[in-house]
Amino acid sequence: MTATTTTTNIPTTGGTSHAELAQWVAEVAELTTPDRIVWCDGSRAEWDQLTSDLVDSGTFVRLEQKPNSFWAASDPTDVARVEDRTYICSPDEQGAGPTNNWMDPDEMKGLMSDLYRGCMRGRTMYVIPFVMGHLEADIPMYGVEITDSAYVVVSMHIMARVGSAVLKQMEETDAGYVKGLHSVGYPLEEGQADVPWPCNDTKYIVHFPHERTIWSYGSGYGGNALLGKKCYALRIASAMAHDEGWMAEHMLILKLTNPEGKVHYIAAAFPSACGKTNLAMIEPTIPGWKAEMVGDDIAWMRFRDGKLYAVNPENGLFGVAPGTGKATNANAILAIEGGNSIFTNVARTPDGDVWWEGMTKEAPEHLIDWHGNEWTPADGEAGTLSAHPNSRFCTPIVQTPCAAPEFNDPNGVPISAILFGGRRKTTVPLVTQARDWDHGTFIGSTVSSETTAAAAGAVGVVRRDPMAMLPFIGYNAGDYLQHWVNLGKEHAGAMPEVFLVNWFRRDADGGFAWPGFGENSRVLKWIVDRLEGNVDAVETPIGLVPAAGDLDTDGLDVSAEQLEAATRFDSEEWRAEVPLIEEWFTKFGDKLPPELSAELDNLKKALD
């Protein structure tokens, strides 16, 4: 055990010689009054202890059919990120901008301190030292999460690099770190029994970007509670990146090798539940192409040697379960077969395995649904889902057969293309290339998508989601867009080519016009051909599209009508889109980068 300078009387396992950290932990303990404090070491013994505790307490069910794997069901009200409860508490309101909730930081701290006071009574307070990205990075990005949830601790074991090695290096360098405080907000009175999924109807997911601090209360769900992920690696990191001249983006990172052996690294930003994990794990259907995953959700990108290098700050996958099957994402299925996983809000089979809609064509005869009820295919036909639409698997990236070795490289990979995309039934063609960086930034700034179950609220409503970052920009979104424009000026030669894709356009019958998944490799091939200068493209008012015959459709089982529906540029649809973009841009007031209003003018002129 390390020497501790913690000055609390609360029984404590572990400690630190990092004086400032010890001080913060003591302050939090004094406020939240847990029964005991545990400094997490990230070891297998810790995982074994906590997972077996979670089985005993009824939070976890051990899965007989998958090694070292567990099933959990959340409270039915705690299944997704809560955007209306998410705040950016910058010193003044302008700092949060037009897209974030804001409250004065002192007022918020007062309000939340009242909620935190005594909130860990009857519970263990865990202290999790972690690093986003690699411990060997030039600038290791440390964090410490304090939480009263063992579910969070074991999930963090998978999602980030955690434990003693991180703490030791923090102590040796007296490192600064992002402070994350999390409580489920469910204190236990003497003798009160716990519930399987403690949480609170009152929820706050709060960021103080100027202090690099996160306060989360009332939810146990991943995006609200695993503070290294969306809260740190996107909201806090985007604010850091703005100040320091780099980019923290909601992007997968894909390594593509063409039949000639030439490698390209591609980053892609799609809103939540719009296909990042699936594209990151794609199995190309076209011969000779190889795809490997570097990251499936977040990219941290910095400039070096005239190039833009991307690192995946995460160590695990927190993937949407429904729709994940051997036919759509075999790599994800193989990854979870390896065990060491946590499944939340999926269905269980009576023999101790998991199932969800889309895993197999036929549903099993009997299931226990995510509510714990008996479920048969007849229930499915009657419209009752066995798994929640935002149910998730949490699995170590190293188990992914398609993980690229570069995943472990703290220097990252040089990005040659950035893709934007979303779910649009209409308007947005299969693939378009931006004319240049400003046009690419314009395309990113106007990304639109139908909302999904990944966030609480209505599903299927079209909303603008700039760079797929709407819920994740940790500062003024106008300044964020200007940051993109400015980087293009400062690093002109380093900027990737930008493309817009849409796998979700519908045909006349209402079905998906494009088969998607592995077939998306055909679009990737055109993109690489453009990067390599192998093919020309056709100019349209919205950018460059493939010339007839340049999209490889060999062996593709799609009718000419469907292909046309998927790829068509429709000027009528785009004329209808312009007022929506104009309305969106008014939100930014005088923070709208002039380069983007110029791009909008170009689009309008070109459509006339």
Ligand SMILES: Nc1nc2c(ncn2[C@@H]2O[C@H](COP(=O)(O)OP(=O)(O)OP(=O)(O)O)[C@@H](O)[C@H]2O)c(=O)[nH]1
């Ligand atoms: N039709 C169609 N559906 C897709 C495609 N790619 C992914 N999906 C489905 O879209 C849903 C979400 O896909 P994911 O890859 O998990 O999305 P994500 O962007 O990683 O989502 P988050 O993890 O929430 O950020 C799943 O149900 C997929 O099966 C595609 O090319 N076509």
Ligand SMILES: O=C([O-])CC(=O)C(=O)O
């Ligand atoms: O953050 C989460 O909980 C899951 C996720 O990837 C998203 O919603 O984008």
Ligand SMILES: [Mn+2]
């Ligand atoms: Mn994902």
